[in-house]
Amino acid sequence: MSASLNITAATVDPALLDLPWDVPLDDWPSEHIASLPKGISRHLVRFANLSGYVIAVKETTAQMARGEYDMLRTLQRLDIPCVEPVAVITGRMSAKGSELKPVLVTRHLRFSLPYRALFSQQLRPDTATRLVDALALLLVRLHIAGFFWGDVSLSNTLFRRDAGAFAAYLVDAETGQLYEGGLSNGQRENDLEIARVNIAGELMDLYAGGRADEELDPVAVSNGIVEAYRSLWTELTGTEQFARAERWRINERVHRLNELGFDIEELAIKTDATGSQVRIQPKVVDAGHHQRRLIRLTGLDTGxxxxxxxxxxxxxxxMTAGKQDIDEEVVAHEWLIRVFEPVVRAIPRELRGKLEPAEVFHQLLDHRWFLAESEKRDVPLAEALTSYINNVLRHRRDEATMIDPPTGALTAAIDVVTDDGSDWRDKV
Structure with missing residues (x-):
């Protein structure tokens, strides 16, 4: 390894020095490579094992690597869902003395997958819609923070299952810019048009390759991001006016925002000159309303x-235990140790890489409900758990560190996305 190697990182993992930086990324030996599905990228990207976790290594220019590294760190401070930057490495030289490209190193997001790896033989319309809805939410959060992406697409996003929906995470920020004064309507519309065109192209590519359901309309799905984005943007930032006697609508607006997963940090309330009309507008909106409540009560960090x-x-x-009058935090601790944690501990060790614990619990609740519906009786949680482990979980692929063929060679070993607790094979 050349003595000129330069590593820029907030916290340097010494194991970084053990990777073959003097070898072109495309020629790295297999013992360093983690076989994970990749999205489409204009740069060469390889996954590598490092200190018990996986990193993504992307070859680029020194200026772009440093700019993207700084931008990802800024987005993290703003609590925007994105990959974690690890390091920028420059000064790479081969054993023969030739200069090698600088790289950006990011940490692979566990239990996340590129959109092409979220289906087996065909992408279904409802799955495509859920992916687009997740991306619309991410784009709104970015725009509220004043971030112009410039290259919005499914390929530049990672997705994690989130209780029947998906959560989207920004992966590629090299074209992004952050504006302290916020974005203009023109900038937001530009990003939205880029998203619409890119998504249509990506879905058309899947359709042309026979990897999308015949009923999937790429243009209609891509247009859906425009509708979803505008509806959410209006709800989060729009002004609402009503009669003074309808003050209950203030609480209703706050409740709607909470249900969307957002907290209001400040709410502007004004009356007209006569005092008969009230005008409200959210000033600052933070995502993660339910996440913050769950962390506060139980310490669990989930989608x-x-x-x-x-x-x-x-x-x-x-309610069932009749403990409405007991302090919420006390009941939450009891629920955690008596309900949630026993479920997590009951998952066989060899199956724990299948899904996140919170997603397992969500799917277990769904599975229990379907069992009760089909058998017309109350099903104990322990009985439902045994059924779920044997009939559902064992047949899923690992999403913590999925080892599979390259994305272009995905086979029926990868499951169709299902959220009803049933075996995906019934839907192929």
Whole structure:
């Protein structure tokens, strides 16, 4: 390894020095490579094992690597869902003395997959719609923070299951810019048009390759991001006016925002000159309403929809046990040690890489409901858990560190996305 190697990182993992930086990335030996599905990228990207976790190594220019590294760190400070930057490495030289490209190193997001790896033989319309809805939510969060992406696409996004929906994470930020004064309507519309065109092209590519359901309309799905984005943007930032006697609509607006997963940090409320009309507008909106409540009560860090589902089960436990008058935090601790943690511990060790614990719990609740519906009786949680492990979980692929053929060679070993607790093979 050349003495001129330069590593820039907030916290340097010494194991980085053990990777073959003097070898072109495309020629790295297999013992360093983690075989994970990749999205489409204009740069060469390889996954590598490092200190018990996986990193993504992307060859680029020194300027772009440093710019993207700084941008990802900024987005993390703003609590935007994105991959974690690890390091920028420059000064790479081969054993023969030739200069090698600088790289950006990011940490692979566990339990996440590129959109092409989220289906088996064909992408179904409802799955495509859920992916686009997740991307619309991510884009709104970015725009509220003043971030112009410039290259919005499914390929530049990673997705994690989130209690029947998907959570989207930004992967590629090299074209992005952050504006302290916020974005203009023109900038937001430009990003939205880029998203619409890119998504249509990506879905058309799948359709042309026979990897999308015949009923999938790429243009209609891609147009859906425009509708989803505008509806959400209006709900989060729009002004609402109503009669003074309808003050209950203030709480209703706050409740709608909370249900969408957002907290209002500040709410502007004004009356007209006569005092008969009230005008409200959210000033600052933060995502993760249910996540923050769940962390506060239990310490569990999950996706927003997963948090909502777990909180619903916690609230049901509190009501069923007749503990409405007991402090919420006390009941939450009891639910955690008596309900959630026993489920997690009951998962066989060899199956724990299948899904995140919170997603397992969500799917277990769904599975229990379907069993009760089909058998017309109350099904104990322990009985449902045994059925779920044997009939559903064992047949899923590992999503923590999925080892599979390259994306272009995915086979029926990868499951169709199902959220009803049933075996995916029934739907192929």
């Amino acid at each position: 927003e929809n997963q948090a909502r589902r777990l909180l619903n089960d916690l609230d049901a436990y509190r």
